[in-house]
Amino acid sequence: MGVDDIGRRQGLARLLAGGWALATGRAAQAQLTPGVTPQAILVGQVLSMQAGRNEHGAATRQGVEAGVRRINAEGGILGRQLVIRVADDEAKSEQAEALAHQLVADGMFLLFGSIEGGPSNAVMKAAIAKNVPFFAPMAGSPTLRRPLQPLVFPVRAEHRDEFRALLAYGHSLGMRRAAFLQADTEVGRLHLANVQRACADLGMPPPLALPVGGEASDAQITAMVQSVREARCELIFNHGSIGVYERLIRAxxxxxxxxxxxxxxxxSAQLAKRLGELSHGMLFTQxxxxxxxxxTxxxxxxxxxxxxxxxxxxFSYGSLEGYLSVRALAEALRRSGRDLTRPGLVxxxxxxxxxxxxxxxRYTxxxxxxxxxxDTALVTRDGRFRH
Structure with missing residues (x-):
């Protein structure tokens, strides 16, 4: 055997060894990254479906499914199919947190797409505890953004921006005194602080705060009506609690x-539907x-x-937001590259x-x-939203 033959064989051996090491490294990487296989990316979604009774949750889920079908039909995420496992938190925060922990334990790559403030904050708590990214919480809670949550990536705008838009619209019509129906929680008080700042920026007096728990008695509704009358409020808007808000509007x-x-x-769509004619002329942010x-x-x-x-x-706002959120997720995953890891995505x-x-x-x-x-939309006499 000549020297050249020995050299060629040694070179081939090194090449094969290097290739084997590279392949082994990639296989190990796939095993070390939960929820990522050569064929698929597994994502966990904790969603308030309430066994189909939550119309907004059901519509959101349909929008997500429509987006996933498009993504996978176009080849998925750099060749991997996007698979989303859904767990119904029944609009309960404690259940949302427990389900998020279970999805991570079951090997989901990340958490995605919860709705409503309480459940979304609960999922965020689980994501932080497990050091797992949480993409596109569909809630406007300020706590999802401030203080900075490095693992949380919202898609939709927050309620703070919506409050400012509503107050600015009323201010442009000459309205000066606002009432704010808020959840009587820590998050609700953060929302109130944002409303107070927006009023101050517009030169409006502080808003009349109307804190409320998950439910409200008839006596509480009557007392709120009297407070609004005595304060001579010209506009009122809410943070969540559409059941209580509906009763208050009727009162x-x-x-x-x-x-x-x-x-x-x-x-908004559910509230307008429940109110019927009473919703005509109402302004909602979207x-x-x-x-x-x-x-577009x-x-x-x-x-x-x-x-x-x-x-x-x-068609609905909920299904469009779900569709947008999952397509934004797909693009985020593509930007992370083929060797997908949680730190790499962040x-x-x-x-x-x-x-x-x-x-x-945009994220920084x-x-x-x-x-x-x-955007803002008025409810017309035929019950439609006009932007």
Missing amino acids: LRQAGLGIACYGVNSG VVPSPWERK ALTREYQADFRAAFPDPE RALETASYEVAGFKL REERIGSSFV
């Missing part, structure tokens, strides 16, 4: 008060474009994909600015902004 109208009633996006119009690339793609997946259900998003069908998102090391899009 205000029965008392003959013509106060303008506004609302944030959360549960954190996605009109799902019924075709003015996002809504055109959403309508086509949603109708292909679900021939019968109506690093990729720390300085990310990107678009989903023209809808802009100092802020988890996501979108700052806030």
Whole structure:
């Protein structure tokens, strides 16, 4: 055997050894990264479905499914199919936290897409405890952004921006005194502080605070109506609690008060439907474009994909937000590259600015902004939302 042959064989051996080591390293990486296989990326979603009784949750889930079908039909995430396992928290925070822990234990790569403030904060708590990214909580709670939560990446704008839009609209019409229906919780008080700051910025007096628990007695509703009357409030808006807010609006109208009633996006379609004629002329903020119009690339793609997946259900804000959120997740995962890891995803998003069908998102090391899009929509006499 000549020297050249020995050299060639040694070189081949080194090449094969290197290739084996590289393949072994990749296999080990796949094993060390929960929820990532050569074929799929597994994602856990804790969602308030309440066995289908939560209309907003059900619509959100349909939007997510429509988005997943598009993503996977286009080849998935760099060749991997996106698989989402859904757990129903029944709108209970403690259950949401327990389910989030279970999904991580079951090997989900990240947590995704909860709705409502309480459950979303509970999922965030589990994500922090397990050092797992939490992408696209569909809630406007300030605690999802401040203080900085390095593992949390919202997509939608927060309630603070919605409050400012509602107050600015009322201020432009000459209204000066506002009432704010808030949850009587730590998060609700943070919302109140944001409303107080927005009023001060607009030169308006401090708002009338109307704190309420999960439920409210008839006596409490009557007392709130009297407080609104005595304070001579000209507009009122809410943070969550659409059941209590519906009762309060009905009581205000029965008392003959013509106060303008506004609302944030959360549960807006459900509230307008429940109120019927009483909702006509109400102003709501929305954190996605009109799902019924075709003015943006996002809504055109959403309508086509949603109708292909679900021939019968109506378009809705909830399903559009779910659709947007999962498509934003897909783009975030692509930016992390083929060798997907949780730290790698966080690093990729720390300085990310990107678009989903023209809808802009931005994250920095100092802020988890996501979108700052806030629009307003009036409820028309035929019960539709006009942007």
